[in-house]
Amino acid sequence: MKLLDRIKNWWSGPVEPEPAQPVAPQSDQAAFRESAGVNIDADEDEWRRLSGDGRRDLAPLTQQRMLRLAHFLWESNLLANRLVELPVAYLLAGGVAWRVDDEEAQKALNRHWNDGINAYKMKLPKRVRELGLFGEQCYPVFVNEVTGFVRLGYLDPVEIATVVTDPDNREQPIGVVTRKNDKGVARRYRIIVNVPEKAFAEKAQAIRETMTDGDCFYFRVNDLCSTTRGRSDLLAQMDWLDAYDQFLFGEVERATGMRAYMWDVTLTGSSPEEVAKRAKEISAPRAGAVRVHNENETWKAESPSLQAYDAERAARLVRNHMLGGATVPEHWYGGAETVNRATGDSMTEPTEKVLLMRRTMVGYMLEEIGKYALRAKWHALDRELSENEQAILDTLKIDWPELTAKDTTKYAAAIQQLTAAAAQAIAEGLLSRETALRILAAMTQRLGVEIDVEDELEKAQAELAERGGNDLDELDLNPAPAAPPIPAPDVAAAE
Numbered sequence: 001m002k003l004l005d006r007i008k009n010w011w012s013g014p015v016e017p018e019p020a021q022p023v024a025p026q027s028d029q030a031a032f033r034e035s036a037g038v039n040i041d042a043d044e045d046e047w048r049r050l051s052g053d054g055r056r057d058l059a060p061l062t063q064q065r066m067l068r069l070a071h072f073l074w075e076s077n078l079l080a081n082r083l084v085e086l087p088v089a090y091l092l093a094g095g096v097a098w099r100v101d102d103e104e105a106q107k108a109l110n111r112h113w114n115d116g117i118n119a120y121k122m123k124l125p126k127r128v129r130e131l132g133l134f135g136e137q138c139y140p141v142f143v144n145e146v147t148g149f150v151r152l153g154y155l156d157p158v159e160i161a162t163v164v165t166d167p168d169n170r171e172q173p174i175g176v177v178t179r180k181n182d183k184g185v186a187r188r189y190r191i192i193v194n195v196p197e198k199a200f201a202e203k204a205q206a207i208r209e210t211m212t213d214g215d216c217f218y219f220r221v222n223d224l225c226s227t228t229r230g231r232s233d234l235l236a237q238m239d240w241l242d243a244y245d246q247f248l249f250g251e252v253e254r255a256t257g258m259r260a261y262m263w264d265v266t267l268t269g270s271s272p273e274e275v276a277k278r279a280k281e282i283s284a285p286r287a288g289a290v291r292v293h294n295e296n297e298t299w300k301a302e303s304p305s306l307q308a309y310d311a312e313r314a315a316r317l318v319r320n321h322m323l324g325g326a327t328v329p330e331h332w333y334g335g336a337e338t339v340n341r342a343t344g345d346s347m348t349e350p351t352e353k354v355l356l357m358r359r360t361m362v363g364y365m366l367e368e369i370g371k372y373a374l375r376a377k378w379h380a381l382d383r384e385l386s387e388n389e390q391a392i393l394d395t396l397k398i399d400w401p402e403l404t405a406k407d408t409t410k411y412a413a414a415i416q417q418l419t420a421a422a423a424q425a426i427a428e429g430l431l432s433r434e435t436a437l438r439i440l441a442a443m444t445q446r447l448g449v450e451i452d453v454e455d456e457l458e459k460a461q462a463e464l465a466e467r468g469g470n471d472l473d474e475l476d477l478n479p480a481p482a483a484p485p486i487p488a489p490d491v492a493a494a495e
Helices: 003-012 028-035 060-076 078-092 103-114 120-134 202-209 238-259 272-281 311-325 341-377 387-394 408-427 433-447 453-467
Strands: 097-099 136-143 150-152 160-166 169-178 188-191 215-220 262-267 297-302 397-399
Touching: 060 078, 060 120, 060 238, 078 120, 078 238, 078 311, 078 341, 097 103, 103 341, 120 136, 120 341, 136 341, 150 341, 160 202, 169 202, 169 215, 215 341, 238 311, 262 272, 341 387, 341 397, 408 433, 433 453
Parallel strands: 188 215
Antiparallel strands: 097 397, 136 150, 136 215, 160 169, 169 188, 262 297
């Protein structure tokens, strides 16, 4: 009873209770649903949770534990550290840069890249490292409304509570909701997608309108189409990495125990009282000390006898189990005693393919950030791009360094042979110029040179027209062997 009702009762006496309202009879089906805790609407099948059903996501506590364990293993486990650092070194050690076929757009990208807060040269390796370590990255953005200049922030994955997906397209994330802070406030960020807002359905637009704390980039790896969060590269190896550490610590303790020893002193013909007395007097000799005794006292150094086994083979078995799961060859982690050049090259190829996949993902991240920076520069975040602006964005690409040093001599010889064969086929009318150039482009791609066949063929034909004539007519495809040089006369012999 409320305080006001109590005061009224005190002045006017007790209030008669209202008669109970009649309860509508329930059907057996409704009673069953209530007892089962199920609330079924007529259109229940048309609804889904904003954050997805999470059936393929890790539990929230498991996700948080994964993030903390991944950080701990990277700091304390040498093998875990190498599994994370090797991809970062292979991808970024040679530098990376944006390239776009427009001078003003290139200047804007360079300014964004070299900004003191964005600081890509220092921060990009950290972000690529954490992308593999935590499986996801989130960068809130701050845009100058006047100049359109973009700066990136950082949101720790531990602070992410929910990644909201499009109700009509679960594969597409549209928002990030953070965990509540000490004041019970959670931030809601709208994920940046470089398309106009009208590209989303009405439900997704309505949800994104509620995310008023700013925009952010969100990227994830090791995920599925139906998951909302990324997973660490170390997730599958965490237990094995810990077991490997425990195994090595045990071997260190075992080696220390085998080095331990004690002195066993035997007193012949002595009574228990004499033995106890001698035990109080005796002490372990120091190095170089002199010990004097008669034939009744014998000293012997005793060390533990532990059964030996092949610890190296056991350690290699566990280590290769983890390296193989990460697609890293054994000789990349110091196990090169059974590897030669041929097997090393063949074992490295799968690893390079995995690194190229990760490089594609990182390249997509940089391209999306670069596109957003240019759209903000053009004040085109909320409008359709013009044809010229879209054409500039279409030329945006990432310049990557060579992934690994390659033996270019065999590729150079192959290109030379292919060029001669292609020219011969063109001259005999068996091959078109475009197809021949595609064959050469496939080979030059192995050297890291990408050729736009149609554009390159157009330029080559234009240059050929300027020079006049047909190069194939002037090219001797089957040159005769050069005549041997005529030796100079031997003047001394003639005299």
